[in-house]
Amino acid sequence: MLTDTPRKLTIIRDGSDKVFRGVIRAGGSVVLIIMVLVGSFLGYRAAQALNMAGWSFFTEQAWEPDAGKFGIAAVIVGTILIATVAIIVALPLSLGTALFITEYAPRQLRSFLVSIVDLMAAIPSVVFGLWGFFFLQQAIVPVSRWISQYFGWIPGLGVTGVDPTDPLATTTVYTSSTFIAGIVVGIMVTPIVTSIMREVFSQTPVGEREGALALGATRWAMIRNVVLPFGQGGIIGGTMLGLGRALGETIAVYMIISPVFVIQPNILQNGASSVAALIALRYGESTEMGLSALMAAGLALFTMTLIVNFGASIVVARSRSGAAS
């Protein structure tokens, strides 16, 4: 009996195909080259500064590259503090809004709200910066004072140099703080986080939802037992992507904070710092060494956002979200 042996398939490509493949391959390669160039140039220039500063780059708080005394201890801590405040603001807001859009909003309103959220994600950050600087700066002072008055004993929420119980004390100590910058950045990243969470929540299998409801679950019980476990990956991933955006945010932070180059653990107090704002502040007056130092700071920031983003994509990919049951 004759058996059919696997045949070798040869692909004969005509001229246009060869050109086409060549062109798109070139496109992909050019993109790769640009991206690798950015990364390696950053690394190369940063290495000069890192060589000079050594390990003190991670422990030094001051930023005087021309005197050979510079480090990112203060700015990195500042960046992380601002991003933390931002996420504390953004997480409940976006979780609630995403749930509202997918579960509670009237059906006719849903697609409209989705458009609004997506549109808000496209609002330029400088607009939020304007709002933060001209409105929130003043409006938040009583809140800051109240928090420092009653919760000042918690480390990080105290304010030095002013007695919070004294009603006549100066209020300038509460402006330009990590807290305000964090709130602005938080509101800025909320639409993006909301949009990711909503996307994942809306993919919850209808069968499981209806199963829970048919078993007599209330709406909240259904959400807690079906939607939230299903959307867990989306919640974590979306939050991490928002965190990545918050870490790299420049202009809104730059407009609000008054930069300091010491570690400022009191988030309610005047004076904050962030890597991106440092670059925006110092790029102009930089010497060769100063620029390398800024590159090193930029590289540190990039490494952080990179880890956060990759973490987010791994979490989203591993979770059940997106897979139908």
Next chain:
Amino acid sequence: MATTTKAPVSTNALVGVSRKKRPSAKVTTIHPRGEFVGVEPKRTLGGIRIGDLLSILGAAVAAFALTIVLATQVAPITGGIAFFVVWYLTFVGLYALLVSIDDTKTFVMDRLIAVLVTSVAVLLFSVLIFVIVFVIGRGAEALPYLTFYTEDMGLAGPLDPLSVGGVAHAIAGSLIQIAIALAITIPLGIAAAVYLNEIPGRFSRFVRTIVEAMTALPSIVAGLFIFATAILMFGLPKSGLAASLAISVMMLPIMIRSADVVLRLVPQTLKEASIGLGASQWKTVWNVVLPTSRSGLTTSIILATARGIGETSPVLLTSGFTAELNVNPLESPMISLPLAIFQFVKSPEPTMIARGFGTAAVLMLLVLALFVIARIIGGMTPEKSARARIRRAEFFGWFAKTARTLTSIARRRTLNAKEPS
């Protein structure tokens, strides 16, 4: 079918409405086969019940009254924010109390969460709308002047009134910079995205990983890169071109990533059908893949554009500041809208600040316009656009037919008119 089972409890749970004590809750009527039961009335599953509405309103009013009592008699509550917070907490507490009078703990929880989720959403939307209204409101002073859109700031000093000078230079700068950036990113980005999908392999996986990593690049670092290479190393002046390059570096990964996702959604069967009919890969991409994903690709381009046009930090380092209109991207500084905002509000003069807010309103309008275009195009499926094409063809067909009829009538008329003579 004559068998009906009434199970009001489950329907109530289905829509989250609840009443513990319902007289019919325990009654299940099973009608014998063949017996006429009449038309079963349609039950409403959703909607708002008057009782729920009343308990929410009641709790709100009671909380308001209680807060006033607290504020005036018990403890001083100063400021609107504090008053609102106290009112809200009292409201939630009272509402829980009201619901718990005739519902179980499970339902109280359900109601409380519904109220919390709704108020969080209302809070977010009102904050976002407030941000926009605030910015437009502060800029409203500058917006009515026609000169705001037609003049630059070359001859206008910080003390000049709003009727002198405008942001034409920034609008032109933004449009030129984004045009150059798009001229770079669209061909490169789409080619790279097609490459990732059409030639899979180890290398394209590597490219995809790198592109994904680059979406994490903070925009200020992209600006710093162009500043250090193009401007300091290659001696390019601070100019529109340098700014466009910085925006391109920032936009490219964003665009490739979303275009990649869109291209991946093209059904494999469509591609296979095309190849099965003997089309080459190039023909398949050109005639099947790209047309199918056209609306998605356009959306991804427009959304990347919206990001690029609003980003301040890469431009801050690369474009330089100017108060005059400059349409040459190759030399001398060229300001863009976000940078102009940043520059205006640095000034302590109220008119300059008003200009800054006005510029922000213009920028938001631009982003909104891009977004609306993206929505319209993005909402267009191949099916819909084909239908639109058919409608157009039908319309033109009708038009041509009518025209033919009209001309033939006219010709007949002229013939008729000629005949008697």
